[in-house]
Amino acid sequence: MLHFKESLVELSARERIRALMDKGSFRELLGPFDGVESPHLAKQGIVPQSDDGVVVGKGAIDGTPSVVIAMEGDFQGGGIGEVAGSKIASALELALNDNKSGEPTKAVIVFDTGGVRLQEANYGLLTIAEIHAAIVALREYSPVIGVIPGKIGAFGGMAISAGLCSALVMTKEGRLCLNGPEVIEQEAGIREFDSKDRTLVWRTMGGRQRVSTGYADIETEDDTWTIRNHISELFAKEHHPRSANIDEFHSIIRAIDTSSEVAPEDFRDIAEKKENKLSNHKKKPELENSRGKIWFEALTGQTAEDNRDAASVLCAEGKINNETASFLAVVPNKQARFPRARNGEVGLEEGWMLAEHVRKIMEEDRNREKRPIVAIVDVPSQAYGYKEELAGIYLSCAAAADAYASARMAGHPVIALIVGQAISGAFLSHGLQANRILALDDENVQVQVMSKQSAARITLRTIAQVEEAAKQVPATAYDVHSFATLGALDELIKNVHPDKPADADVEQVERTLAKTVNDIRERKSGLEHRLQTPAAVEGGRKASIEVRRLMEEQWK
Missing domain, CATH: 3.90.226.10 (2-enoyl-CoA Hydratase; Chain A, domain 1)
Incomplete structure (x- = not known):
């Protein structure tokens, strides 16, 4: 026709x-x-x-x-x-x-x-x-x-x-x-x-x-x-959604030779062949200290270097309520294959590795009690780079978000514990699909979309104007107290030393995690919980709540 x-x-x-x-x-x-x-x-x-x-x-x-x-x-x-x-x-x-x-x-x-x-x-x-x-x-x-x-x-x-x-x-x-x-x-x-x-x-x-x-x-x-x-x-x-197709797409990432230039046309050949035998694939990790690494070691009792592959994504078991729980963290690794992801960013490898770890946990618990999963969040951003975009870092981040969401839907209590920075696509990938969000009460704990410099450039404002806007709209501020006013944060954990936690600090965090796991299992609620907290109802998410009410009225 x-x-x-x-x-x-x-x-x-x-x-x-x-x-x-x-x-x-x-x-x-x-x-x-x-x-x-x-x-x-x-x-x-x-x-x-x-x-x-x-x-x-x-x-x-x-x-x-x-x-x-x-x-x-x-x-x-x-x-x-x-x-x-x-x-x-x-x-x-x-x-x-x-x-x-x-x-x-x-x-x-x-x-x-x-x-x-x-x-x-x-x-x-x-x-x-x-x-x-x-x-x-x-x-x-x-x-x-x-x-x-x-x-x-x-x-x-x-x-x-x-x-x-x-x-x-x-x-x-x-x-x-x-x-x-x-x-x-x-x-x-x-x-x-x-x-x-x-x-x-x-x-x-x-x-x-x-x-x-x-x-x-x-x-x-x-x-x-x-x-x-x-x-x-x-x-x-x-x-079969790409974001759940870890074997195929992670193999593409592994096939990239990060020591040389990759033209868009070259990447087409890589994506088609997916050859996975590059000499620079495995380098001995050189992990640097970070709050993510500090709290991973404190809560699992393992040193990062003893952890499985000891790459920039750490995953190990610890205890919550005397039951096994899995802890994941993204940490700086000076030998990471992609240079733009060496300072704790979520990059191409990190997103797929997070997805692999979470999917493995789900598979191991398929026919038994679903263990808690704790995302220890200290991520300065996603990786910014040409190769990252060419090879689809958006899909790497989607794979991690998909895995966490799927684990939550399967019955795993998923908790995000913010101990440092929680910025942009990195936080969307590693933390924001959790049932509950916790954070240490510290001035260096920050939640935001991007750096002030980039925010100023994209919105055609000065940094001073960006900072002034934060006084009017708390959602544009960087500090965790402003983030708490939006209703998504379940608890600010006070009086804890974030960089050198003593035994008492670790015990306090463990008690909060235990209480939170019990609450998740009792209420069986997902992300909708963020619209039901006192801070959300009292104004932090007033517009979100009203939109949903009106949408439901008009839907039928």
């Missing part, structure tokens, strides 16, 4: 949803006339938008009830703040509830986003973690299809969301990348990545590269009818 071509890229978010759904079935939830907008932007002199840059449509695809979510790249770069993120998470959660009750509901996410909206910072981290949790849970019932048409693409924490999808459709103009080119240049220098080299950008992270290396499923022409047909085809298939 002949059809007139219509560009999906050139459509607005609302028009994209209408084009992908069965004709006449589109019904918008929390649309502009509902007036639900970010409460945090006006405080910073930014004009809000009445749909907060995310459109949620309920209707049908091929006659089956469906929800399609689209981000509006023309508003705040498609950035995800509290309201925008809560709309996405809520829509996926409601689709999950429908599937659980026997009403099949499909889900499509159209990405056009730079990731976390930096003007809302930690709100973005929290809501994106909730999106990740919802995707992993919904995939058990129905494929979640991601579409990356173009304009902006999918970056930051939302690139991790794309990595969690069952399948991905991309135009060659689409981009999929954890760290934006400008951020890489800011953090690692122009020699590492020249953000103005647009040809390099697309050869590294564009749709054609992602499909040719197996990181996306279909490269499509920019035509709504064609893309709709691709979505229908993908819904009819069974999928």
Whole structure:
């Protein structure tokens, strides 16, 4: 049948949803006339938008009830703040509830986003973690299809969301990348990545590269009818999500020769052949001290060097409530294969190693009591580098987040214990899928999206202006006390020496862990617990709670 071509890229978010759904079935939830907008932007002199840059449509695809979510790249770069993120998470959660009750509901996410909206910072981290949790849970019932048409693409924490999808459709103009080119240049220098080299950008992270290396499923022409047909085809298939396919994708990472340059075309050959016999694969680890290493050793009774492979991801058993528990930490390793991940960052290897360890724990406990898993968090950031983006660090982070979420859903009590920094995609990968979050009460315990320098560059503000904004919106501050006001932190552990813990300090933390495990098992709650704490209800997540209430009212 002949059809007139219509560009999906050139459509607005609302028009994209209408084009992908069965004709006449589109019904918008929390649309502009509902007036639900970010409460945090006006405080910073930014004009809000009445749909907060995310459109949620309920209707049908091929006659089956469906929800399609689209981000509006023309508003705040498609950035995800509290309201925008809560709309996405809520829509996926409601689709999950429908599937659980026997009403099949499909889900499509159209990405056009730079990731976390930096003007809302930690709100973005929290809501994106909730999106990740919802995707992993919904995939058990129905494929979640991601579409990356173009304009902006999918970056930051939302690139991790794309990595969690069952399948991905991309135009060659689409981009999929954890760290934006400008951020890489800011953090690692122009020699590492020249953000103005647009040809390099697309050869590294564009749709054609992602499909040719197996990181996306279909490269499509920019035509709504064609893309709709691709979505229908993908819904009819069974999928094994890439983020759970550790053997294949970790073997690709192992096949990269980190001592030499790798061109985008070279990586296509590596991804196809996956040869895994490089001389530089194993170097004797040179672990440096960090709070993550200190507390790993204190809580497991093992030295890091005695731990299994003694790589930059440590995993060992300890005791909580006199039962076996597993502790994981990412630590600095001066001999890490990828230089950009030698100071405790979550890089390509680290994300996949975290996933391997957690999946192994799940397999060992498949037919017995599920042991607690404690993520000891001291991660300064994800790794910023050209090779990292070329080889899909977003997928490495997605694999770790997927594993932690899957463990939590399988019944493992998962706890994040923040002892140092908890920054950006590293925290999304290692900590934010936990049932509960604990933190040491210390000025050097920090939670945030990125460095102040990068935040200032991306938002076109000075560092002084970034610091001033934190006084108006606590979610943009770095200190753990500000983070606690958002309601996601269950307990600040006081009067503990974080760098040189005495026996009494360790015992205090162990008591808190024991109490937290008991609470998780008694309440059997996941990430929804973060919206039920006193700090959340009293205002820290007021907008998130209201969005979910209104979405549920309008869903039926």
